Amino acid sequence: MNQVPATSALQPGVSGLTSDFASDQSAFKKVPWGKAMMWIFLLSDTFVFACFLISYMTARASTTVDWPNASIVFGLHVGETNVPLLLIAIMTFVLISSSGTMALAVKYGYEKNRSKTATLLVLTALLGATFVGMQAFEWTKLISEGVRPWGNPWGAPQFGAAFFMITGFHGTHVTIGVIFLIVMATKVIRGALDDQRPGFLTGRKGRYEMVETLGLYWHFVDLVWVFIFAFFYLW
Amino acid sequence: MAHSIYDAVSTAPPAEGPEMELPPHAHSFIGKYVFCQDAKVIAIQYAITATAIGLVALALSIVMRLQLGFPDSFSLIDPSNYLQAVSMHGMIMVVYLLTALFLGGFGNYLIPLMVGARDMVFPWLNMMSFWIYLLAVLVLVASFFAPGGPTGGGWTLYPPQVVSPGTPGVGGGIILMLVSLGLFIIGFTMGGLNYVVTVLQARTRGMTLMRMPLTVWGIFMATVLALLAFPALFVAALMMLLDHTIGTSFFLPSMLNLGEQSEHSGGSPLLFQHLFWFFGHPEVYIVALPAFGIVSDLIATHARRNIFGYRMMVWAIIAIGALSFVVWAHHMYVSGMNPYFGFLFATTTLIIAVPTAIKVYNWVLTLWRGNIRLTVPMLFAIGFIFTFVNGGLTGLFLGNVTVDVPLSDTYFVVAHFHMVMAVAPIMVIFGAIYHWYPKITGRMFNETAGKIHFWMTFLGTYAIYYPMHYIGFEGVPRRYYAYGETAFISDSVQTLNAFITIAAIVVAVTQILFIFNLVWSWLYGDEADPNPWKATTLEWQTPHNPPQHGNFGPELPVVYRWPYDYSVPGAKDDFIPQNVPPEQVEMLPGYAPAAKS
Numbered sequence: 013m014n015q016v017p018a019t020s021a022l023q024p025g026v027s028g029l030t031s032d033f034a035s036d037q038s039a040f041k042k043v044p045w046g047k048a049m050m051w052i053f054l055l056s057d058t059f060v061f062a063c064f065l066i067s068y069m070t071a072r073a074s075t076t077v078d079w080p081n082a083s084i085v086f087g088l089h090v091g092e093t094n095v096p097l098l099l100i101a102i103m104t105f106v107l108i109s110s111s112g113t114m115a116l117a118v119k120y121g122y123e124k125n126r127s128k129t130a131t132l133l134v135l136t137a138l139l140g141a142t143f144v145g146m147q148a149f150e151w152t153k154l155i156s157e158g159v160r161p162w163g164n165p166w167g168a169p170q171f172g173a174a175f176f177m178i179t180g181f182h183g184t185h186v187t188i189g190v191i192f193l194i195v196m197a198t199k200v201i202r203g204a205l206d207d208q209r210p211g212f213l214t215g216r217k218g219r220y221e222m223v224e225t226l227g228l229y230w231h232f233v234d235l236v237w238v239f240i241f242a243f244f245y246l247w
Numbered sequence: 248m249a250h251s252i253y254d255a256v257s258t259a260p261p262a263e264g265p266e267m268e269l270p271p272h273a274h275s276f277i278g279k280y281v282f283c284q285d286a287k288v289i290a291i292q293y294a295i296t297a298t299a300i301g302l303v304a305l306a307l308s309i310v311m312r313l314q315l316g317f318p319d320s321f322s323l324i325d326p327s328n329y330l331q332a333v334s335m336h337g338m339i340m341v342v343y344l345l346t347a348l349f350l351g352g353f354g355n356y357l358i359p360l361m362v363g364a365r366d367m368v369f370p371w372l373n374m375m376s377f378w379i380y381l382l383a384v385l386v387l388v389a390s391f392f393a394p395g396g397p398t399g400g401g402w403t404l405y406p407p408q409v410v411s412p413g414t415p416g417v418g419g420g421i422i423l424m425l426v427s428l429g430l431f432i433i434g435f436t437m438g439g440l441n442y443v444v445t446v447l448q449a450r451t452r453g454m455t456l457m458r459m460p461l462t463v464w465g466i467f468m469a470t471v472l473a474l475l476a477f478p479a480l481f482v483a484a485l486m487m488l489l490d491h492t493i494g495t496s497f498f499l500p501s502m503l504n505l506g507e508q509s510e511h512s513g514g515s516p517l518l519f520q521h522l523f524w525f526f527g528h529p530e531v532y533i534v535a536l537p538a539f540g541i542v543s544d545l546i547a548t549h550a551r552r553n554i555f556g557y558r559m560m561v562w563a564i565i566a567i568g569a570l571s572f573v574v575w576a577h578h579m580y581v582s583g584m585n586p587y588f589g590f591l592f593a594t595t596t597l598i599i600a601v602p603t604a605i606k607v608y609n610w611v612l613t614l615w616r617g618n619i620r621l622t623v624p625m626l627f628a629i630g631f632i633f634t635f636v637n638g639g640l641t642g643l644f645l646g647n648v649t650v651d652v653p654l655s656d657t658y659f660v661v662a663h664f665h666m667v668m669a670v671a672p673i674m675v676i677f678g679a680i681y682h683w684y685p686k687i688t689g690r691m692f693n694e695t696a697g698k699i700h701f702w703m704t705f706l707g708t709y710a711i712y713y714p715m716h717y718i719g720f721e722g723v724p725r726r727y728y729a730y731g732e733t734a735f736i737s738d739s740v741q742t743l744n745a746f747i748t749i750a751a752i753v754v755a756v757t758q759i760l761f762i763f764n765l766v767w768s769w770l771y772g773d774e775a776d777p778n779p780w781k782a783t784t785l786e787w788q789t790p791h792n793p794p795q796h797g798n799f800g801p802e803l804p805v806v807y808r809w810p811y812d813y814s815v816p817g818a819k820d821d822f823i824p825q826n827v828p829p830e831q832v833e834m835l836p837g838y839a840p841a842a843k844s
Contacts, residue, residue, distance in 0.1 A: 034456030037263040038448040045368040049444045052474065056436060059478035063522060067486065067497065070518050077513065162494040168513060173495035177486070214371040215270050 050225045054232045061236050064178050065243055071170040072247075078167035082245050085154070085166065100245050103146045104237065107186075110139035111234045114227045121223035126200055129223065133197035136230065140190040147183050151176070175244060182240055185233045189226075196226055253553065255808035255829045259453045266803070267365045267449065272796050284370035285796050286355045289377050291687070293351030296377075298762075300384050301344035305755055307336040316748025318729050326728040327415040330399030333726055334416075335391075337402025338424070341530060342431060343384060345672055349537040350435070350473065351380060353679060354442050354466045356687065360786035361463050363451025363804050365797045367441040376441070379434030386427040393419030401726060403523060406498040406516050410491040412505055421491060425484040432477045432484075442470045451785075453806030457561065458825070460784045460810040461554065464561055465540020468568045469533045475572070476529035483522035490514070520582055524575035531668050532571040536564055538675035539606055542628050544810075545678050546610055548782045549625035550617030551821050553811035555609040563602035563609075570599040580648050581655045589648040596646035600639070607636060618814065618821070622780070623697035627678030630705045631671050638667025641716070656726075659719025662712045670708045677704070677761070684765070685775030686786060689793045692772060696764040700757055707754035714743040783824045784810045 023031065033039050040048055072079055083096035090098065117132035154175075161176050163169040199205055199218055208217040273279045280288060310332040314324045324332075355373065359366050367373045390397040398416035400409025408414055409421055416424075446459070446467045459467075486497040490511070498519040499511035547554040554560060576584060576592040610632055619625065641663040645651045654660060677700070684692050718740055723730070730736055777792040790800040804826040812823040817838035 031457075036260045036455055037450050037452060039456065040448065041263070043448065045444055045448050048448050049369065049440045052443055053436070053440055056440075056474040056478060059475050060482060063479050063482035063525075067482065067518055067522065070515060071497065071513075074515060075513055161489065162496065162510070169496050170513060173489065173497060177489060177495070214369070216369075216371075217268060 044219075044221045044225075046221060046225045047228065050228045054228065057232065061178075061182075061239070064181065065239060068170075068174040068178060068243065071174060072168070075168040075170060080164060080166035080168070080171050082247065085159075086150075086245055097245055099146060099150055100241065103143055103150075104241055106139050106146070107143045107234055107237055110136045110143070111231055113139065114230045118224045118227045121200070121205075121220040124206065124220065126203065126206065129220075130197050130200040133193050133200060133223070137190045137193035137197065140186050140193065140230075144183055144186050144190070147179060151179075178240060178244070182233070182236060185236070189230050189233055192226055193230070196223060253809050253812060254458065255812075256453075257807070257829045259805040259807065262452055267368070269365055269797055270370055282374065284366070284374045286359050286367045286370070286373060287687075287794065287798075289373055290352050290355035292377050293347055293355060293380065296381055296384055297344050297347040297352060300339055300387070301348075302758075303388075304336045304339035304344060305758065307332040307339075309752060309755055311336065312748040312751045314728065316745040327396070327399055329728045330401075330726070331397050331415050331420075334399050334401050334404075335397050339387070340669065341402065341534070342428070343387065345534045345668075345676075346435070346473070346530070347380060347431075348676060349534060349672070350442065350466060350470055351377065351438055353462075353537060353541065354470065355438070356683070357462055357786065358442055358445050358466060359449075360789070360794060360798055361460050361784055362446060362449065363454050363785050363799065363806065364445055364449040365799065365803070368444045368449050369441055372437045373441050376434050376438030379430055379437065383427045383430035383434060386423050386430060390416070390420045390423035390427070393423055396420055398424050403527070404487070404519075405523075406487060406490070406514075406519050407500065407502060407511075410487065410499070411502075411509075422488065425488045425491075428484045429481060429488075432481045435473060435477060439470045439474045442466065443474065451803045451806060454785075454825075457558065458806055458809045460540075461543035461557070461560055461564075462537075462540040462784075464564050465536045465538070465543075468564045469536040472529045472536070472568050472571060473533045476526045476533065478526075479522045480526035483519055483526070486522075487519065517579075517582060517584060520579050521576070524578045525572075527578060528575040529571045531664075532567055534668055534672050536568065538631065538672040539564065539567075541679045542631050542675050543606075543610065543613075544782075544784070545624050545628040545675075545682055546613050547811050547813060548682075548780050549622055549628065550614050550619045551781075551813045552613055552617035553809075553813055555612040555615075556605075557809065557811060559605055560609055563605045566602040567599060570595060570602070574599055577646055577651075580651045586648075593646055593648050597643070600643060600646075603639060607632065607639070622681075623692075623694060623701060624678040624682035624780075626698065626701045626705075627674050627681065630701065631674040631678065633705075634666050634674060634708065635671040638663055638665075638671060642667060653722070654719060656724050657719040658715045658723050658725055661725050662715035662719060665708075665712050665715075670712065674705070677701070680765070682780065683786075684768070685779045685792075687793055688769045688772070689775055690768055690772035691775040691779065692768040693764050696760055700761045700764065703757040703760075704754055707750050707757065710750035711747050711754065714747055718743055781820070781822045783812055783822050785825055788824050788826055 084094070086100055087094040087096045088098040089095075113132045113136045117129050117136060120128040120132060154172075158165045159172045159175070161173045164172045200223070202209075205218040205220050205222065208219065210217055270284045273283060273285075283289065283292075310324060311329060313321055314329050355367070358364075393416070395418040396416050397420040398404070398409060398414070400414050400416070400421065404421075404424070410417060446463060450456075450459075486495070489495045490497050490499050494510060496511040496514040498516055499509065499514040500516065501512035502509050543554050543560060574592055574595045576588050577596045580589050580592075614629075641659070645654060645660060645663055681692060681697055684690075721737060721740060722735055723740055730740075775792065777789070778787040780787075785799075785804055785806070786794070788804060789798060805828075806825045807828050808823065808825055810825050812818075812825075814821045815823055815832075817834050819833040819835055823832055
């Protein structure tokens, strides 16, 4: 079979772009299937969170009664003083830090450094679990103060509804991420990725790319939190 | 260049990556036919499930028509049953039949075969997609047996009505409906990711994006739309579920229900409509784009002619897909939203008619001076052009605010959307089933039965929906159980309604012939030629018929040309398959190719 060298000089402009994108076997060169699929899934998930947040903004913008004051509602009493956004600052710090450990795990994964990858994955999972734990604490605090999905002492009933729904949905994402981090850490410790052992359910061979794919999900969950943080706590 | 073989190169680019790892061949019955990871089996599972639930929806439409055609003759149909039939008919047909059959059925079967892949990229995820879809269908069916029956709030599920006391199915039906939708979306996402990644990353050597058959383009773009549009429905369903079960007020304002003050306050029903139609309008194109793609291939193959304006067809699919996200509020002209929105959305709606019209012209120009063979698939393809143009033209009426306002919620709307997104795609589904039946089953269907099926269905649907336009112009509102004595409705409307009902029953009964033909031919039909239509695309070039697990035997095909090399001047055969290298094309003796310009 004759084989031609890669495409000759590309045409300038849009036609060059499309012909490059549309050329031969894969549109995204050298991108593994799992990674491409994760990116597209995250695009779809972005639309889910966008719909949630836009619905929340609509409710907040159109309500005729007062919206609870974020800096008071989400404040934490330290001794005698009410420190606004204290808990949420710690939560955000924890989650952003977990993105850092995740990125390092990906790096050591590609270097096939099993112990460091596994340690960092476990650390990421711990930070994620800490985040969910603090979220549970925040929920408990708000519930004890009388916030319910159908009402609250300070104003528009949509406050509790949107808050519990959106942070709950995000917390579910984090929890699923933590579960997968633990599964992946176990795989790494056992050497399943080095031996390319097939997965239990899917039967696909293990590869260190999987750590990166999981990392994409984890960074996405982080990024979504930044938006939730901005729209709920700073607005 | 009409005289050269389009886009053919004698060399194939090098392979870009390792071959797909397939799950091992299944040997047990359960592995082969039940929990199977082969996209072709999953496709058939999807198709059978979708057809089964679609027949339920067909029966529901007959329930509706019996009441409308012969009011007060059937004591079993009371107003609640009627509204439940309307709602479930719409929801099942749009989501559980058309979406699932086009993407889950045809997508699974055709994408790997047509792009030259051995399977979808993640077979296990693909299998889970079907099982979650089946679960969604079962939950939907369960809602028929819930206390109070399924929801009767219309397929659009508008709040506050759909969750307010007095509406049928407000107890369990609506909850099961919303749960079922959520499951459907989760299941679909699993499959949809597979379709998109397979098209983007797993094509065979030489199969560039601009050499893909339009079928794959249509299904691919529809899947992209679905992945971006279903999230809005998912969110809306979740929020309504919370409103109804734990008492949040996302969509429910404070109001009086049967004389009692409701516990909700401050919610916005309009928000639901925006979310719903942000899903709902792309959904129209999720159903239409695969139909556009498939019908292009049917027309080119059975008219023995290359598709007119292939590149334009691809760009039209992409343009329609993009525009479909900015037209949703044309479903809401009378909802009470800001009137300036109506102006904006009327404009975008009319713009989307441009790429759509390009496609229609190109189909007709492909037929022009083609060597048309009136096979059963071709009949359905031509039938599609008729019904689609018809429904599209009434769309121009309804896209304009001033014309839409008096026609809103009348039978004119019913006639419009049934013509454009019910009958037209169903025509393509029938045509596609007949077209690929010899490949899927390895046997030939009965041609005569197929032609009877076409003429009865085609003429029958016209008999059903044409009179509805007139009824709509009279201002007869849709979704009404009975009209009683109404000054503006003339007596002839009742006669027309009776006529429509009889036509609907005839069309419904004809479908029994179709299903009988499929089953009987599968068991007793003649063995089919591996390429009975002399088509060029890869699925007809498989070493086995029907194709086996892995699709293509030991070697994957290499693609040398676009999929529409029909009636190439000078070539011996009137078609050149995509995997034939130029030097192997048999030319007629004495043919001198025209000089390249």
